[in-house]
Amino acid sequence: MKALGVFPNEKKLAIVDHPAPSIEAPTQVKFKTLEVGVCGTDKEIAHHLHGVPPEGDDYLILHHEALGEVTEVGDAVEGFEVGDLVVPTVRRPCGDPECTACAEGRQDFCFTGKFTERGIVGAHGFFAEECVDEARFLVKIPKELRDVGVLVEPLTIAEKALLQVWDIQERLPWAAKRAREAGTAPKLKALVLGAGPIGLLGAMVLAENGFDVHVYSLEDVDSPRGKLVRDVGGTYHSAKDEDVKALWKKIGDVDLVYEATGASGLSFRVLELLGHNAIFIFTGVPGRKEPIELDAATIMRNLVLENHVLLGTVNAGPDAFHAAVKDLASFKEKWPQTFETLISGRYPMEEYAGLLSGEVGGIKNIITIGG
Ligand SMILES: [Zn+2]
Ligand SMILES: [Zn+2]
Known part of the structure; x- marks a missing residue:
């Protein structure tokens, strides 16, 4: 063969x-x-x-x-x-x-x-x-997913991350599982870095799960990627229009950062900005690059004083695969044009x-x- x-x-x-x-x-x-x-x-x-x-x-x-x-x-x-x-x-x-x-x-x-x-x-x-x-x-x-099923595996990256986020957020009583299911938990704000397939699928999963989603990436606001983000109810911000510090000022503190760029410089700049009780999820694998300069003392101080969680995640278990199948079916129904x-x-x-x-x-x- x-x-x-x-x-x-x-x-x-x-x-x-x-x-x-x-x-x-x-x-x-x-x-x-x-x-x-x-x-x-x-x-x-x-x-x-x-x-x-x-x-x-x-x-x-x-x-x-x-x-x-x-x-x-x-x-x-x-x-x-x-x-x-x-x-x-x-x-x-x-x-x-x-x-x-x-x-x-x-x-x-x-x-x-x-x-x-x-x-x-x-x-x-x-x-x-x-x-x-x-x-x-x-x-x-399911047979209905014939045309999009090949996206299940890349989607599992976000699904595995989110399954862990829910476990981690059990540390906040007002955001815990029961409050979430009862709809009394406050809406969480997520910032996705990067609008490649992993970032866009991540944005879709987060939107599907009730997050206020913002995506920050290199492409124009009017690009197809920007439009896709808006189609799923998110807001797209272009790196061409504002640096990440200005973006942070505009949208306010975020609860969760989902990094899907593999760019260490951008990621650690965002890490310096992280606010109260935030989770930063790394999914990108950077190639070997020159060392970057970063304000380690600020990052470390904020990590402690603001109860930060840094989470790296790779690959996925069966639970994430099943969540991906379920979410894909839902995306197809709600946002068919995104595919x-x-x-x-x-x-x-x-x-x-x-x-x-x-x-x-x-x-x-x-x-x-x-x-
Ligand atoms: Zn892959
Ligand atoms: Zn083993």
Whole structure:
């Protein structure tokens, strides 16, 4: 079958003829890949910045954001049928019996770092005509989400963050779960840094969950990204019009910052501004850059005196995947037009090179594998 291989030693990227996988345990499910999403991580792997093939292989099959259709089900599998749509999770447990996180099925919190990630490190990804995986690593999605299901995986980043935010905010009695459910908790203000796919999906999740959402990014206020933010009830602010200090003055203290830029300079400038009881969530992974100057004493003093929480988050557990499926269905109903902006194009698999080099622009590009 056709698959897209990254060869780290030869520094090459090519469609390869890879042996089609078959079900090898009764707990497994086989699916044909319908689509994969292109993200920053894929581009970095395609540029050989990271990415590790499975042991013994000289290439890694790329891509971790996927939508598939089940073609065969192992005898011991329950809850999946041929024809079901599935989204695979990405990270696989390290297998170390001492790792309590992986033993709990929460490899997103793995202690050993010896996990594998499909399409990223030590395990093949989903740019392949067929894939096999353990049923417990697959999430079934409703047929109505066929056209947007490939966004489930990138959406889980915001979902995992928000699930943790609710737990963290249990520290504030007036914002705690009961008050939230009763609708008596005050509306929280969120600032999203960056309007890439992670930032925009984050803004949508926060809007869906009742936040007053502000997005700050490089593009013009009148850009499609700005319009998308307004379409979901948020406010878009352009870095071209104001620096972040001026923005802060204008919108007032925020309860939550959701960083989706990977830009350390901007992030730490915002950290210096953080107000009462705020949570700062980091999701971006910056490349190695020159050191930046920052006012560490102010940050540290404010952290203590203002009860700040700094939260880094990576990958996602099954709860976040299920929340993503639920929220996507809701987004589709409430804001169907946003997907026309969010999904900037669907391309045949032969066009991988331009999509991974960054030559083809847009917000979120999708590669069609099967149909
Ligand atoms: Zn991704
Ligand atoms: Zn582990």
